[in-house]
Amino acid sequence: MAEQRKLVEVRDLKMYFPINTGILRRHTGDVKAVDGVSFDIYEGETLGIVGESGCGKSTCGRAVLRLYDITAGTIKIDGVEIGAKGQSALRKMRPTMQMVFQDPQACLNPRMTVAAIIGEPLDEHTDWSKAKKLERIYELMDAVGLNRSFANRYPHAFSGGQRQRIGIARALALNPKFIICDEPIAALDVSIQAQVVNLLEDLQDSLGLTYMFISHDLSMVRHIADRVAVMYLGKIVELAPRDALYATPRHPYTEALLSAVPDPDPKVEARVQRIILKGDVPSPSNPPKGCNFSTRCPKVMDICRQIDPEYRELAPGHFTACHLYNDAGETGAPRYECNQQGEDA
Amino acid sequence: MPETGSSVLQVQNLKTVFATRAGDIHAVNSVSFDLRPGELLGVVGESGSGKSVTMMSLIGLLPSPPAEVRAGSVQFGGNDLLKMSQRKLQELRGRDIGFVFQDPMTSLNPVFTVGFQIMEPLRKHMGMDKARARQRAVELLELVGIPDAARRLGDFPHQFSGGMRQRVMIAIALACDPKVLIADEPTTALDVTIQAQILELVKDLRQKLGMAIIWITHDLGVIAGIADRVMVMYGGQVAEYGPVREVFANPAHPYTRALMTTVPSVRGERAPKLNVIEGQPPMLSQHPTACPFRARCAHAFGRCSRENPPRYTVAEGHDSACFWDHQTGEARNG
Numbered sequence: 001m002a003e004q005r006k007l008v009e010v011r012d013l014k015m016y017f018p019i020n021t022g023i024l025r026r027h028t029g030d031v032k033a034v035d036g037v038s039f040d041i042y043e044g045e046t047l048g049i050v051g052e053s054g055c056g057k058s059t060c061g062r063a064v065l066r067l068y069d070i071t072a073g074t075i076k077i078d079g080v081e082i083g084a085k086g087q088s089a090l091r092k093m094r095p096t097m098q099m100v101f102q103d104p105q106a107c108l109n110p111r112m113t114v115a116a117i118i119g120e121p122l123d124e125h126t127d128w129s130k131a132k133k134l135e136r137i138y139e140l141m142d143a144v145g146l147n148r149s150f151a152n153r154y155p156h157a158f159s160g161g162q163r164q165r166i167g168i169a170r171a172l173a174l175n176p177k178f179i180i181c182d183e184p185i186a187a188l189d190v191s192i193q194a195q196v197v198n199l200l201e202d203l204q205d206s207l208g209l210t211y212m213f214i215s216h217d218l219s220m221v222r223h224i225a226d227r228v229a230v231m232y233l234g235k236i237v238e239l240a241p242r243d244a245l246y247a248t249p250r251h252p253y254t255e256a257l258l259s260a261v262p263d264p265d266p267k268v269e270a271r272v273q274r275i276i277l278k279g280d281v282p283s284p285s286n287p288p289k290g291c292n293f294s295t296r297c298p299k300v301m302d303i304c305r306q307i308d309p310e311y312r313e314l315a316p317g318h319f320t321a322c323h324l325y326n327d328a329g330e331t332g333a334p335r336y337e338c339n340q341q342g343e344d345a
Numbered sequence: 346m347p348e349t350g351s352s353v354l355q356v357q358n359l360k361t362v363f364a365t366r367a368g369d370i371h372a373v374n375s376v377s378f379d380l381r382p383g384e385l386l387g388v389v390g391e392s393g394s395g396k397s398v399t400m401m402s403l404i405g406l407l408p409s410p411p412a413e414v415r416a417g418s419v420q421f422g423g424n425d426l427l428k429m430s431q432r433k434l435q436e437l438r439g440r441d442i443g444f445v446f447q448d449p450m451t452s453l454n455p456v457f458t459v460g461f462q463i464m465e466p467l468r469k470h471m472g473m474d475k476a477r478a479r480q481r482a483v484e485l486l487e488l489v490g491i492p493d494a495a496r497r498l499g500d501f502p503h504q505f506s507g508g509m510r511q512r513v514m515i516a517i518a519l520a521c522d523p524k525v526l527i528a529d530e531p532t533t534a535l536d537v538t539i540q541a542q543i544l545e546l547v548k549d550l551r552q553k554l555g556m557a558i559i560w561i562t563h564d565l566g567v568i569a570g571i572a573d574r575v576m577v578m579y580g581g582q583v584a585e586y587g588p589v590r591e592v593f594a595n596p597a598h599p600y601t602r603a604l605m606t607t608v609p610s611v612r613g614e615r616a617p618k619l620n621v622i623e624g625q626p627p628m629l630s631q632h633p634t635a636c637p638f639r640a641r642c643a644h645a646f647g648r649c650s651r652e653n654p655p656r657y658t659v660a661e662g663h664d665s666a667c668f669w670d671h672q673t674g675e676a677r678n679g
Binding site: 052053159161189190191192193194195197198201216218219220222223243246256257258259260261262263264265266267268269272274276277280 | 391392506507508509536537538539540541542544545563564565566567568569570589590593594603604605607608609610611612613615616618619620621622623625626
């Protein structure tokens with residue numbers, strides 16, 4: 001695990017959407033959708049991003065691909081800095097980075113055939129002959145488990161799971177290194193979700209892909225991700241290797257989030273100690289002073305309402321932003337058992 | 346088969362068909378179940394398995410045409426709901442049977458205040474005057490945990506967050522102390538932390554009010570947490586029905602068994618690979634003459650494609666519509 005190449009490096013990424021009010025449309029504030037996020041993604045791994053709706057996880061994913069003009073920060077993908085690049089320069093980079101979208105209903109053009117949809121990236125970025133493109137399209141359809149004879153059908157003729165496969169084939173067309181999956185299974189039924197997740201995993205193994213997997217489904221992220229980042233109100237509150245995060249969550253929000261997931265086993269379910277959070281997520285246009293989570297945190301202290309906690313590495317690879325761990329051991333802050341090797345904070 | 350006697354709601358052989366231009370869709374096929382006083386019945390199934398349509402046909406909420414309830418009976422308080430006139434049904438809905446819909450955004454009227462919408466059933470069904478209805482509305486909002494209830498009565502739905510809106514929906518459904526509450530995926534559109542709040546609320550309300558609840562969901566975890574009995578639906582039919590612990594510990598139908606292994610958990614062991622139910626849910630274009638799950642079933646054999654399996658009792662109060670016996674691993678006789 002030690003010496004891995006960083007494929008994606010994001011530092012202090014900020015994405016603010018301006019709020020303009022009044023007749024003059026004056027700039028009166030910002031929705032701080034992503035507010036100072038830093039993380040790395042190593043080659044060949046899957047980084048899961050979890051959080052509740054409105055926490056900025058999708059915006060973060062789109063900003064990393066520069067689908068937005070970011071407010072501040074740097075993004076390095078495959079050694080190239082793209083944070084400040086113009087869209088035409090970015091276009092040359094697009095083949096290495098692709099995206100699978102959430103809603104398979106909305107992300108496929110209903111007037112294009114499957115072959116045209118999967119082949120569109122090839123039309124845009126290659127000068128291949130028609131025959132060569134068609135061969136590649138068939139190859140991709142085989143790879144994602146679609147029957148070749150469906151190539152001339154339109155998206156409406158497919159079920160949700162099959163449509164998501166078309167979206168995945170399109171993302172794979174140009175042999176990308178890095179794919180952002182933005183809630184790819186949220187719109188699918190449970191029995192179909194497992195099919196798509198297994199497909200994504202098989203493709204990762206055979207093609208050496210790197211994923212950023214955005215989802216609100218904590219159990220599915222536990223299955224697919226190697227490391228997991230938990231977002232709350234535009235910030236990463238905790239980032240850790242999967243097993244460490246699920247076994248010993250450090251941040252009170254992560255704890256509450258994990259405890260809130262119902263377990264499909266009545267025996268386990270009866271034993272689970274629920275942490276019920278009070279209230280709702282504050283508005284990202286008017287975040288609370290100090291720690292963003294201070295309004296709902298069951299372990300809130302005075303300092304939390306004053307100073308925004310620093311995002312620090314508690315144990316190798318285990319980052320969190322919480323005052324409970326400022327000077328671990330001295331404040332009487334709760335300590336957790338660590339089951340990771342060499343992970344003594 | 347569910348027994349008669351002490352049940353508040355008893356459904357027998359319900360059959361609902363949608364007549365579309367492309368032909369009939371048999372959405373609900375011979376569904377039978379009963380609901381006992383004070384119990385929570387969980388209904389699970391994928392989209393298109395007929396769980397919502399079943400509950401909506403019970404109380405005549407489906408537009409007809411295209412929907413048509415072709416057969417069955419629904420016994421509630423000594424009457425057959427399917428034979429009742431629309432006017433009688435209207436009196437019953439909201440007063441005796443409350444309904445919570447899936448999407449709290451679209452099921453509240455955006456141009457009326459929340460207070461008006463809570464008071465509406467109170468004034469209509471209970472004959473309360475404005476002042477008393479208002480007082481009761483404040484009580485209800487407090488009951489479902491909305492702070493500053495008296496002031497928030499004047500707010501419009503868009504001024505509430507998703508979780509709060511769902512609480513308002515629950516408050517409306519509870520307004521007239523219904524005997525039965527039907528909740529159609531009430532937490533599906535909500536975040537997990539908000540879902541946990543709503544589930545706690547429902548557990549709490551059941552203790553206080555003691556009504557019977559039908560809870561529709563596709564999340565097995567939610568069922569495991571709150572239900573007393575569970576009904577698993579597939580292809581418009583009841584695949585398995587039984588007490589929740591028994592069904593989770595001893596699933597009998599291959600669909601239930603498969604469903605339980607496809608869902609990963611945040612606790613316990615992490616499986617290296619997810620189990621998959623191959624294939625797609627069935628098209629319900631005709632009356633079933635064979636098992637709807639046979640094409641995706643690991644245990645299917647010849648008889649499954651010739652006959653539609655009836656519900657076999659596998660244990661006390663637990664039945665499964667399958668020719669395959671999970672205890673012996675062989676086909677059933679008879």
